[in-house]
Amino acid sequence: MNPREIIESVRIAMGALRTHKVRAALTTLGILIGVTTVIGLVSLVQGLNQSFTGQVASLGSNVLYVEKFPWFAGEDWYKYRNRKNITRQQAGRLDGMLTTAAAVAPVTYTRRMIKFGDARAEAILIRGTTAEYQDVADVSAAQGRFFSSVDNHRHNQVCILGQAVVEAVFKDVDPLYQRVFIGPFRFLVVGIKEKKGNLLGFNQDEDVIIPIRTFEKLYGSYRSLDIMVEASDPQALEETKEEVRWAMRIIRRNLPGEPDDFSINQQDMLTDMYQKVTGTIYLVMIGIGTVSLLVGGIGIMNIMLVSVTERTREIGIRKALGARRRNILWQFLVEAVTLSCVGGLIGILIGFGLGKLVAAVSPLPASVSLWSVVLGLGFSSAVGIFFGLYPAAKAARLNPIEALHYE
């Protein structure tokens, strides 16, 4: 099959499409819907991916979170209920034992009301931690300073405010070195945290950070802590994780053979969970897409059969003039593929358009990607070939003498 013939066939196919526009349109509808759905959803998911990955990155790809519960306990949460709390003393011992960690910081939380003068902010997140929190959480003071280990040792009542808290309570006054009330207790503001923005919908500037010893003195030490560990070498995160596990097992006296009675969580668990969810979306999408493509394919087969019958005479003429079976087969196959690819292309265009539209009017993001275009065209062609084969073969097998006499 020389390229000349392919071009000729494509020309004939486009001509046939133009002549029967409505019929062609109806035929390609199935393919169009299938491809539109797939492309639209793919661009949405791709956009979500990018947004998610960007936000998750700020969690730190080299940070481990030693906690009582694993992040995605799900239905098994009751298994972890009986675990002993993680304490400040354990965190201190861990810090002493690790060699591959750059920083270790225990963190604990509660919610309290912040008061300044007449202004109030309710249920603000109060974090109790050490000075090393700056390293593990990549947090710094935009104004003033973070508290020091001395502040912690002396359980000073000093605090660092998040930007959103400042905006809620201080209005025009410069917050630095002012005194605020956290609950009934007076604190000195020594620093303002730099703005961090949103993390997966959660506003990271709505917190207040105080030294952990102060926290435990004022709010009790009955809560289980989280210990954040920053690995020295981001490439060797797994090694640090193993070291942490070994150290924690010793600290908490886990016997050999016993499972860990603590969990080590990391950022890529979030990514994994996210991918599981989007994985499901992809599956649904593929399901819808496949069904539509099947429907579209049957439509194409139908139309091609009609087309072959209508053009029986024409096939007879071509054969009389020297067309081989192969030529006729290719002609109709190319026509079927052209039909399905036109549908596919329009579907891709509409799909992207819809994706962009949704992105413009809603918080959902959308992104264009090359492989989805390739996939869309690929599937359309495959459907065209598969469902066009039978009619094309029928056409090729026609007896020229009978075909010439067909009315």
Added chain:
Amino acid sequence: MDKLIDLNNITKVYQVGTVEVPALRGITLSIEFNEYLSIMGPSGSGKSTLMNILGCLDTPSEGTYLFKNREIGGLDDNALADIRNREIGFVFQTFNLLPRATALHNVELPLIYNGTPAKERRQSAREALESVGLADRAHHRPNELSGGQRQRVAIARALVNQPSVILADEPTGNLDSKTGEEIMQIFERIHQSGNTIILVTHEEYIAQHTQRSIRLLDGKVATDEFRRDRQLTEDASQESPSPAS
């Protein structure tokens, strides 16, 4: 000199359900280069079947068909298609043009199937249309042409690949007598240029234009006569031909 076509005891039997229908019962004849002959006979005589076999659209059940000394009987579909493409030029009663293609494209069709590059193709097609006087209608579609013009396009298409034989099946059947005569003039010209023409017809006055008439009856050759005034002998081929009556 080699004969163009040599048929020996050609038989064709059709299977219609459980019944066998003999369409041709032993046809033996030969045709030389540059002959202009007609095949005649009532319906059922087998003339269409004979034309199909001569045109390599069908193969005989028995007997040998030598085309330019090559046995056609045993050839496969692809080989037959090639011969139809290069050696045979068909002209049909119902013109059989592609309705959605221009005249030029219709004439190009045989050249597309033997892989001729586009430029050459277009050139040859234009020349063929010129030779039948339709150069100015190259971009018209069949529905924009008269019956006579359509048949001329068909003739141009038959000629474009320079075939060894033109096979015309009732070429004037769908035309009025004046237009029919114009077409016969074209055939005459084509014959003068050295082509071999086989005409299938049931009209006596059309057959009068040809040099030789083979009459079929019930699948056999009933008569095979040369017209005296049109006979092309070896001496006559040196002289200028007698004007067409």
